[in-house]
Amino acid sequence: MTHNPSDESAAAMDRIMTNNRKWVEEKKAADPEYFHKLAEGQKPRYLFIGCSDSRVPASAITGTGPGEMFVHRNIANLVVHSDMNLLAVLQYAVEVLGVKDIMVVGHYGCGGVAAAASNKQYGLIDNWLTHIKDVVRLHETEFTSITDKEKQLRRLVELNVIEQVRNLTKTNIIQNAMQSVDPPRLHGLVYDINDGVLHDLKVEADDALNEFQHIYGIEDVKHAEEVAEDIQEGKVS
Numbered sequence: 001m002t003h004n005p006s007d008e009s010a011a012a013m014d015r016i017m018t019n020n021r022k023w024v025e026e027k028k029a030a031d032p033e034y035f036h037k038l039a040e041g042q043k044p045r046y047l048f049i050g051c052s053d054s055r056v057p058a059s060a061i062t063g064t065g066p067g068e069m070f071v072h073r074n075i076a077n078l079v080v081h082s083d084m085n086l087l088a089v090l091q092y093a094v095e096v097l098g099v100k101d102i103m104v105v106g107h108y109g110c111g112g113v114a115a116a117a118s119n120k121q122y123g124l125i126d127n128w129l130t131h132i133k134d135v136v137r138l139h140e141t142e143f144t145s146i147t148d149k150e151k152q153l154r155r156l157v158e159l160n161v162i163e164q165v166r167n168l169t170k171t172n173i174i175q176n177a178m179q180s181v182d183p184p185r186l187h188g189l190v191y192d193i194n195d196g197v198l199h200d201l202k203v204e205a206d207d208a209l210n211e212f213q214h215i216y217g218i219e220d221v222k223h224a225e226e227v228a229e230d231i232q233e234g235k236v237s
């Protein structure tokens with residue numbers, strides 16, 4: 001029998017559709033109102049910023065179901081200030097949905113981190129991975145002091161998570177949210193694909209924000225009346 005890629009694709013997609021119908025029936029059997037309740041709206045407590053790696057499914061590794069977690073994933077779980085996709089997710093999650101816990105989730109064995117630690121060329125993605133090379137540069141002394149290659153990569157996964165949590169604190173979205181009475185908490189976690197365990201790196205986001213306040217700190221946004229006053233008083237022209 002000849003190998004037919006389109007038959008294989010049809011079977012692979014059949015599996016997805018069959019699984020979906022089975023899941024719908026299971027959910028409705030447990031709670032006939034399940035989908036009606038979800039359709040009313042979402043109020044997730046968590047924002048998950050993780051890697052696109054297929055072995056790190058946000059819901060499965062955290063035991064959360066539909067409606068509980070807002071999710072953004074990209075290669076190597078990066079928080080890049082000019083990434084409109086990430087910023088839109090972050091702003092909507094924080095200011096509209098009011099998420100309470102924001103977690104950056106890296107994982108040991110991350111291909112993106114390994115690629116960034118090498119000098120190989122992979123094409124367009126090299127430009128994205130340069131952000132991880134910047135993490136190496138920031139922690140070069142520690143990074144180069146680790147001689148075991150595997151341990152070095154594991155540490156880089158952790159350092160990358162720490163820096164991405166710090167990157168969150170540099171955004172005006174998080175800085176404004178920190179002024180509220182009940183600000184969201186930031187967390188840095190690493191998932192181990194070897195045993196399925198999540199580890200909390202206990203990243204002190206406030207420390208990072210305070211330490212670099214003179215560089216990344218931003219003043220409250222001025223309202224139109226205040227700007228008008230400043231103009232009248234000749235503070236700005």
Ligand SMILES: [Zn+2]
Nearest residue numbers: 051053110111
């Ligand atoms: Zn990864």
